[in-house]
Amino acid sequence: MPKGFTAAGTAAGIKKNGKKDLGLIYCEKPATVAGVFTRNRVTAACVALDRKRLAESGVCQAIIVNSGNANCCTGDAGMADALAMANAAASALGIDTQHVMVASTGVIGQRLPVQKVEKAVPELAASLASDRFSDFAESIMTTDTIPKIVTRRGEIDGAAYTVTGIAKGAGMIRPDMATMLCFVCTDIGIGREDLQSIVAETNEKSFNCITIDGDTSTNDTLLVLASGMSDAYIKTAGHKAAFGKLMEEVLVTLAKMIVKDGEGATKLVEISVVNAPSDEDAKKIADTVANSNLVKTAFFGEDANWGRIVAAMGRSGVDFAYDRVDICFNEVRLVENGLYAGPDAEKAASEVLKLPEFTIVLDMKSGGGEAVVWTCDFSLDYVRINADYRS
Amino acid sequence: MPKGFTAAGTAAGIKKNGKKDLGLIYCEKPATVAGVFTRNRVTAACVALDRKRLAESGVCQAIIVNSGNANCCTGDAGMADALAMANAAASALGIDTQHVMVASTGVIGQRLPVQKVEKAVPELAASLASDRFSDFAESIMTTDTIPKIVTRRGEIDGAAYTVTGIAKGAGMIRPDMATMLCFVCTDIGIGREDLQSIVAETNEKSFNCITIDGDTSTNDTLLVLASGMSDAYIKTAGHKAAFGKLMEEVLVTLAKMIVKDGEGATKLVEISVVNAPSDEDAKKIADTVANSNLVKTAFFGEDANWGRIVAAMGRSGVDFAYDRVDICFNEVRLVENGLYAGPDAEKAASEVLKLPEFTIVLDMKSGGGEAVVWTCDFSLDYVRINADYRS
Numbered sequence: 001m002p003k004g005f006t007a008a009g010t011a012a013g014i015k016k017n018g019k020k021d022l023g024l025i026y027c028e029k030p031a032t033v034a035g036v037f038t039r040n041r042v043t044a045a046c047v048a049l050d051r052k053r054l055a056e057s058g059v060c061q062a063i064i065v066n067s068g069n070a071n072c073c074t075g076d077a078g079m080a081d082a083l084a085m086a087n088a089a090a091s092a093l094g095i096d097t098q099h100v101m102v103a104s105t106g107v108i109g110q111r112l113p114v115q116k117v118e119k120a121v122p123e124l125a126a127s128l129a130s131d132r133f134s135d136f137a138e139s140i141m142t143t144d145t146i147p148k149i150v151t152r153r154g155e156i157d158g159a160a161y162t163v164t165g166i167a168k169g170a171g172m173i174r175p176d177m178a179t180m181l182c183f184v185c186t187d188i189g190i191g192r193e194d195l196q197s198i199v200a201e202t203n204e205k206s207f208n209c210i211t212i213d214g215d216t217s218t219n220d221t222l223l224v225l226a227s228g229m230s231d232a233y234i235k236t237a238g239h240k241a242a243f244g245k246l247m248e249e250v251l252v253t254l255a256k257m258i259v260k261d262g263e264g265a266t267k268l269v270e271i272s273v274v275n276a277p278s279d280e281d282a283k284k285i286a287d288t289v290a291n292s293n294l295v296k297t298a299f300f301g302e303d304a305n306w307g308r309i310v311a312a313m314g315r316s317g318v319d320f321a322y323d324r325v326d327i328c329f330n331e332v333r334l335v336e337n338g339l340y341a342g343p344d345a346e347k348a349a350s351e352v353l354k355l356p357e358f359t360i361v362l363d364m365k366s367g368g369g370e371a372v373v374w375t376c377d378f379s380l381d382y383v384r385i386n387a388d389y390r391s
Numbered sequence: 392m393p394k395g396f397t398a399a400g401t402a403a404g405i406k407k408n409g410k411k412d413l414g415l416i417y418c419e420k421p422a423t424v425a426g427v428f429t430r431n432r433v434t435a436a437c438v439a440l441d442r443k444r445l446a447e448s449g450v451c452q453a454i455i456v457n458s459g460n461a462n463c464c465t466g467d468a469g470m471a472d473a474l475a476m477a478n479a480a481a482s483a484l485g486i487d488t489q490h491v492m493v494a495s496t497g498v499i500g501q502r503l504p505v506q507k508v509e510k511a512v513p514e515l516a517a518s519l520a521s522d523r524f525s526d527f528a529e530s531i532m533t534t535d536t537i538p539k540i541v542t543r544r545g546e547i548d549g550a551a552y553t554v555t556g557i558a559k560g561a562g563m564i565r566p567d568m569a570t571m572l573c574f575v576c577t578d579i580g581i582g583r584e585d586l587q588s589i590v591a592e593t594n595e596k597s598f599n600c601i602t603i604d605g606d607t608s609t610n611d612t613l614l615v616l617a618s619g620m621s622d623a624y625i626k627t628a629g630h631k632a633a634f635g636k637l638m639e640e641v642l643v644t645l646a647k648m649i650v651k652d653g654e655g656a657t658k659l660v661e662i663s664v665v666n667a668p669s670d671e672d673a674k675k676i677a678d679t680v681a682n683s684n685l686v687k688t689a690f691f692g693e694d695a696n697w698g699r700i701v702a703a704m705g706r707s708g709v710d711f712a713y714d715r716v717d718i719c720f721n722e723v724r725l726v727e728n729g730l731y732a733g734p735d736a737e738k739a740a741s742e743v744l745k746l747p748e749f750t751i752v753l754d755m756k757s758g759g760g761e762a763v764v765w766t767c768d769f770s771l772d773y774v775r776i777n778a779d780y781r782s
Contacts, residue, residue, distance in 0.1 A: 110731065
């Protein structure tokens with residue numbers, strides 16, 4: 001684990017089912033912090049609080065997170081609850097409450113049972129340990145079926161550093177962030193502005209390239225803490241690029257874990273658009289295909305229904321020459337210059353669809369633009385999970 | 392039925408299951424015609440053909456329609472097949488092939504078995520009758536469970552006229568048209584430009600206000616034929632307005648029938664946004680809520696999950712004051728000024744959700760803009776139908 005960090009997770013009684021629902025990350029000293037948040041117009045109290053603290057201080061020593069309740073659309077009382085949660089953590093840890101950040105995930109519009117949080121925090125803080133990141137990862141889960149932790153190690157001028165990321169996702173996920181929480185700890189030394197620019201850039205290439213159901217949450221938060229407690233310190237543009245690459249690897253790995261564990265998902269599908277008029281056009285096409293219910297139900301049915309892919313491309317708002325388009329399922333070219341390649345290709349494409357992971361390549365042959373979006377299939381279980389979520 | 396029109400429908404063997412799949416509408420004399428088509432960048436051969444004929448001649452004497460095959464993404468051969476279909480109808484009816492329009496709906500990317508069409512047309516033409524519109528309505532169905540016909544009568548200066556509309560829908564439906572075909576026959580007398588403007592305007596208020604799954608098809612077509620064979624003739628702006636109103640009633644009724652018969656739908660839900668900053672903003676919010684999978688699965692689960700409605704409003708791209716928003720389920724105010732109204736209101740809202748039809752009113756209290764969109768719930772059967780569609 002990155003030097004300086006400990007974590008913990010416990011069941012505070014917020015979730016009705018008795019599962020872990022309160023987590024804490026702590027750094028021995030105030031860490032440099034950077035973050036990005038949901039673009040949804042309606043945001044939870046914790047998002048407003050973290051945005052303010054990020055702008056004001058630029059350092060963070062602890063993050064306290066609850067699942068089971070989003071503390072969103074709860075008005076002034078909700079903001080008081082978020083502050084109380086931060087105060088409880090600061091008080092138990094003996095640190096400045098301005099250096100505590102807060103995150104929540106769960107049902108919208110109900111008051112957070114903040115007394116339960118306050119009651120659980122002292123013991124939670126006492127249990128902090130460098131080997132309890134998995135408890136933390138469990139404590140932030142909602143409809144996730146597996147905890148999501150990724151650790152990667154890098155080196156700068158011979159000095160080693162570590163990056164550990166923990167995320168949760170599952171539903172309400174789409175480009176422009178998601179019901180997604182992600183916390184990254186690293187012991188690299190880095191300035192605040194460098195860290196923020198790397199976080200913004202790598203977020204675009206990871207969490208903003210995934211979709212489960214096209215919905216976007218009010219609580220999405222990505223926070224990155226750098227303790228500077230290793231001997232690795234970013235001094236040059238080359239160092240920054242190398243760290244950015246490692247960070248991208250961590251975030252892309254977590255993002256794909258989120259899609260793979262999407263509500264009801266049985267398949268992880270990469271939509272890759274190449275040779276589009278522009279990168280922007282490529283992204284629009286990839287997004288529209290990746291979010292089409294008809295495309296996603298066809299994936300679930302293992303049906304190589306390329307007509308639905310074409311129909312989604314056509315409504316993406318991008319002007320393109322359809323009679324140049326090739327569509328490949330992994331290596332199988334099912335559509336060539338806009339026309340069906342025949343039953344042999346379809347049979348081979350159907351085999352690809354049986355795989356748990358595959359790529360759809362949309363070759364536009366109209367320029368140099370490209371984009372990748374990761375999506376999943378749309379199953380009966382997605383509907384079952386979401387029709388019953390609150391009951 | 393409107394004077395001058397006859398119709399028929401038969402099974403030509405295009406559908407594997409032996410159901411009706413070929414329909415014909417005929418007018419004794421060339422009728423004034425107006426139409427609107429899909430905005431999808433990828434369009435079927437029939438759409439290209441009809442657009443051309445609409446621009447060139449402005450009259451139409453017959454429409455031939457097949458279901459079970461969209462004749463889309465079939466290249467030059469597909470256009471030859473569409474022309475052959477028109478020629479077959481023209482030849483059997485002894486009319487100018489330029490006055491025949493064509494529509495297709497079904498699977499994308501497979502060649503239309505045009506010989507089957509050519510073989511079936513003579514008998515189909517021979518069976519035309521003024522009481523066979525229901526056969527026609529059946530012949531254009533795909534995953535529809537009921538045929539959709541609406542007839543309304545109007546009067547201009549004491550002279551009666553009739554409007555009959557036939558539509559099909561079910562899946563791939565969203566604002567900006569749908570996998571939707573609609574054919575309207577009327578015996579009113581009206582000029583070409585007046586008819587086109589009424590069709591464009593009433594289409595915006597009907598078919599462009601519905602959604603089932605957010606997907607848009609390559610084949611959407613609305614054609615309106617006016618025979619002028621009644622004694623009612625449009626001479627004044629008042630006449631035009633009265634006819635426009637009746638036409639809107641016919642199209643809105645058909646549009647709501649389509650949503651109610653949406654793939655797997657169990658509920659028809661009206662999303663009504665009022666007091667928004669502008670009509671455009673209202674439409675954006677209504678569309679985003681009406682297309683949210685999370686909102687629609689909650690409707691299916693009869694769960695008054697207003698948090699998902701709020702989250703969808705927030706990602707609509709509209710800037711608004713969330714703390715003024717009221718949300719009502721029919722008469723039940725569940726959210727007031729952005730805050731939860733409590734368990735009694737929720738209990739009452741849950742009763743509303745058990746109804747087969749209800750309205751969600753989103754009162755923005757921020758201006759005079761408004762919009763209505765009709766949607767349905769998102770059920771297990773939607774996924775079942777669309778995972779299995781081609782198999």
